[in-house]
Amino acid sequence: MKRHHFAFSMLIITLLSVNSFAQPMFTMSDLCPSTEIQPRPAKFTPGGVIITAFDRNTLWALDLDRGARYPIPGTRPCGGNCHLSPDARWLTLLDPVDGGFSKMRLNGTDWTPLSANATDVLWWNAETLMVWSPGHHAALLDERSGNREPLPGAYGAISVQPGGRWALKLEHDGKRFQRVLVDTTRFGNYEGESTLLLGFEQPYYSAAAWSPDGAWVAYVSPIEGADGQLSAALFGVQPGSTTPILWTDFSSTVGAMRIGGQTPSGGLSWSPDNTKVGFWALPLNTPADSTVAMPYLYDVPTATLTRYCGFSTLEHTPNPPRLAWSPDSTHLAFAANVEQDGRGWLLLSLEVATGLYTEVSEGVYPALGKADVVAWGLLE
Numbered sequence: 548m549k550r551h552h553f554a555f556s557m558l559i560i561t562l563l564s565v566n567s568f569a570q571p572m573f574t575m576s577d578l579c580p581s582t583e584i585q586p587r588p589a590k591f592t593p594g595g596v597i598i599t600a601f602d603r604n605t606l607w608a609l610d611l612d613r614g615a616r617y618p619i620p621g622t623r624p625c626g627g628n629c630h631l632s633p634d635a636r637w638l639t640l641l642d643p644v645d646g647g648f649s650k651m652r653l654n655g656t657d658w659t660p661l662s663a664n665a666t667d668v669l670w671w672n673a674e675t676l677m678v679w680s681p682g683h684h685a686a687l688l689d690e691r692s693g694n695r696e697p698l699p700g701a702y703g704a705i706s707v708q709p710g711g712r713w714a715l716k717l718e719h720d721g722k723r724f725q726r727v728l729v730d731t732t733r734f735g736n737y738e739g740e741s742t743l744l745l746g747f748e749q750p751y752y753s754a755a756a757w758s759p760d761g762a763w764v765a766y767v768s769p770i771e772g773a774d775g776q777l778s779a780a781l782f783g784v785q786p787g788s789t790t791p792i793l794w795t796d797f798s799s800t801v802g803a804m805r806i807g808g809q810t811p812s813g814g815l816s817w818s819p820d821n822t823k824v825g826f827w828a829l830p831l832n833t834p835a836d837s838t839v840a841m842p843y844l845y846d847v848p849t850a851t852l853t854r855y856c857g858f859s860t861l862e863h864t865p866n867p868p869r870l871a872w873s874p875d876s877t878h879l880a881f882a883a884n885v886e887q888d889g890r891g892w893l894l895l896s897l898e899v900a901t902g903l904y905t906e907v908s909e910g911v912y913p914a915l916g917k918a919d920v921v922a923w924g925l926l927e
Contacts, residue, residue, distance in 0.1 A: 573850040575800060578902035579857045584885070584895065585905045589614065591896075593875045596653040597907065598638065598921040599882065599894060600624040600914040606640075606921065608654055609894070609908055616908060619655035624914035625921060627812050630669035633759065635819065635874040635924035639668045639676070648678075653924045662688065672710045700731025705811065707731070709761040713786035717748055724748040726755070728764060728784065743789060745782070752779055754807035754814025758821045761786070763847070765794075765815050765824045767806045772798030778831070779806040781815075781824065781845060794824075794845055795852055803831040806843075808866030816869075818876040822847055823899070825879050827867035828854075840867050842879065844899055855902050858895075861886070871920040882911040882918035892918040 590612075597609040598619075606622040606629075609615075623643045630639045632650070639661065642649045647663040661668050662678045668688075671677040676688040678695070685701035688694075701707050704714035705726075712731045717724045726748055730741035745755075746768035755766035764784050769777040770793075778798035784791040797804035806828045807814025816825040824847070829840035839859035845852050860867065860883055868881040879897045892911035895904050911918040 573794070573852055575852045575854070577854050577856050579855070580902050581857075582903055584858075584893075585903060587611075587905055587907050591905070591907070593873045593877055595635075595874055595923055595925050597871070597880055597894065597923050598629070598653060599919070600912045600921075601908075601910050602912050603914045610654070610926070611907070612926075619651075621658070622651075622655070624912075626915050626919065628667050629921050630667075631922040631924050632670050633673050635922075636926070638922060638924070639670070652926065653922070654926055661690075670709070671707070677707060698731055700729070700733070704731075705755070706757060708764075708786055709757055709759060711761045711786060713761075715745075715755055715757075715764065715766075726753070726766070728786065730786075743784065743791075745784070745791065750809050751805055751807070752777075753811040754826070755811055756815040756817055756824070758817045759819055760821045762821065765817065765845075767814065770796065770798060772803060774798075776803045776831070778803035779828070781806060781826070783847065794847075794850070797828070801830070804828045805831055808863065810866050813866065813869050816872060816879070818872050819874055820876040823876065825870045825872070825899075827860075827863060827870075829863055829867075837861075839863075842870070842881075842897060844879075853899075855897060855899075857902055858883075858904060860884075866917070868917075869919040871923045873923050874925050878923075880907065880920045880923050882920055884918075894920070 594612045598606055601607045605618040607616055607618050625640055637650045639650050648661045648665050648668040649658050650661055651658045665678050666681050667679040669677050671687055674690055678686050678688050683703050685698040687696040701714045704716045707714045714729055714731050716727050716729055718727050726745040728743040733741040745766055752767055752769045757764055766782050767779050770780045772778055781795040782791045783794050806826050824845045826843055827840040828843050829838050839861055840863035841859045842855040868883055871880045882892050883895050884892050890909055893906055894908040894911050896907050897904055
């Protein structure tokens with residue numbers, strides 16, 4: 548992680564016509580206060596509990612309200628298969644003892660078995676879970692009744708719309724894979740408005756994420772700039788719409804960029820209030836050994852793109868640090884190795900309104916090969 552100090556600047560950008568996408572006007576700004584990383588105050592707002600790893604053996608809870616951190620017995624470090632509930636008070640995870648999925652409070656209490664034969668379990672809405680089988684079949688599990696509803700139209704999907712029936716899938720056209728948004732209720736009869744092509748699947752241009760309310764899919768796809776070079780662009784599309792919206796166009800402003808990493812999941816992070824998308828981006832026209840990634844934030848209602856250029860990291864390939872939102876959508880947390888400080892991985896928090904960074908804790912452990920934040924939630 549490098550420190551940079553820049554003045555606040557603003558640039559109004561009018562997007563050029565690109566293919567058949569809608570092109571709104573958006574505002575791009577740099578938010579880069581000269582203040583160094585701040586120590587965590589005795590009372591850190593917004594509080595809550597951050598789940599990460601401080602050793603190789605277990606998940607840890609960092610209670611920001613009490614100023615304490617502790618290991619959670621009976622857990623193992625997890626990556627993309629630990630999921631926070633919509634109310635930010637529960638976490639689904641794999642039980643290392645019986646191999647099934649359970650849920651627990653963020654302090655490790657109230658363990659509740661969910662599914663004994665699954666590869667992933669996450670929330671579809673506040674009372675219903677999405678269960679994926681080893682054969683990648685999907686079913687909705689009602690927590691109250693225990694009833695399961697199979698979703699045959701979601702078979703093989705990358706992800707399913709929270710609270711809805713649309714799914715993001717990969718389909719092969721005979722030459723390569725392409726990403727398609729489909730209406731799973733039209734299983735076996737995808738045509739017309741029940742399917743929408745989002746672009747070809749390719750490494751480092753394939754990040755995608757649903758908004759928590761299921762109203763949007765944010766996704767990354769390459770577009771060609773005036774110089775003929777491909778650059779990653781952020782798009783948004785609403786299920787049922789036939790026209791994706793081009794949210795960012797780096798090629799017409801700062802040049803070719805990469806958004807996120809090699810892994811499609813985790814590259815884009817929606818705020819809990821469904822208004823903002825956080826991600827890392829880095830230029831493609833600089834030497835590889837000096838290319839740094841910085842956090843960016845796209846605000847959907849205001850069409851505003853903010854670059855937080857006070858800090859950057861060289862540790863972005865194959866994947867940059869995972870961004871985890873605070874429950875109130877005001878902060879982003881991530882683990883970073885600040886260059887040349889000799890302190891290892893720090894847990895940092897970015898206040899998105901000011902661009903200020905706070906050192907929340909130190910000693911984050913790369914249990915799965917990379918130090919990452921699992922979730923930021925609540926105890927009460």
